[in-house]
């Protein structure tokens with residue numbers, strides 16, 4: 001089985017784009033891959049976070065992943081900060097990376113332009129990400145195109161370390177997965193649904209109540225001309241609804257278009273399909289949320305599994321570097 005590592009930040013609320021674009025695929029892949037899912041709270045604190053909200057989000061993201069069907073007995077699901085080896089290897093990766101190499105990271109340039117307090121951690125963020133990946137002998141990292149540069153860096157750091165100190169790390173491959181469904185903002189269908197954009201009406205959250213989901217779809221921006229046709233260029237709003245309906249029902253957007261002559265019924269059917277798709281997830285979430293001890297238990301088991309693997313890697317790393325064993 002292929003060792004696959006995914007990281008998810010405990011910030012913002014999980015939405016339909018996260019679900020259809022990533023989470024649902026993780027659930028399907030857990031039986032064919034040796035999958036590790038890490039809630040990356042140390043990455044989240046590269047920008048200031050409110051402690052109560054960080055704590056709540058970390059638990060909530062975990063509960064959503066489990067509710068979506070990630071089985072903590074099948075995959076490894078844990079919180080990054082509970083496995084101290086991440087911070088430890090991160091330092092070593094900072095000493096493996098060149099300053100100029102980190103300075104070229106475009107995500108740092110984007111993010112540092114948008115905040116007035118730029119932490120040193122925001123700058124070294126990709127070194128921590130490399131540590132996440134390399135601790136687990138990861139073979140594949142399925143991420144979107146925006147993370148390509150960070151995965152390239154992880155490969156370069158692994159190769160450099162191996163070259164300097166002898167074979168230590170598996171060099172991971174990035175695996176840009178085929179776009180399962182491009183879910184666009186319901187109010188601005190030319191841009192991706194995103195947790196970082198402030199568009200509450202355009203973003204369908206996986207934990208939104210059915211009535212809220214229905215209202216958001218009812219108010220979705222459509223296109224001029226009343227005809228229903230799958231044409232993302234000319235009709236981004238209607239095409240987005242068709243893509244979502246197709247992803248939720250397993251159909252094909254172009255074929256589905258033929259069944260509609262007006263926008264109203266398309267919106268209503270899409271809303272209903274999404275509500276039905278999310279219903280089991282929301283029911284399991286309600287159960288988990290009512291029993292906080294269960295989530296703690298899941299995370300303890302996950303951290304124990306992760307620590308075994310990460311600890312073994314760190315024994316190797318310390319030895320190669322000339323650091324004493326602990």
Ligand code: TRP
Nearest residue numbers: 005006007008040043129132141
């Ligand atoms: N940087 C990733 C993001 O913002 C999250 C992440 C952290 C990650 N560590 C990772 C993704 C390791 C893949 C592998 O989406």
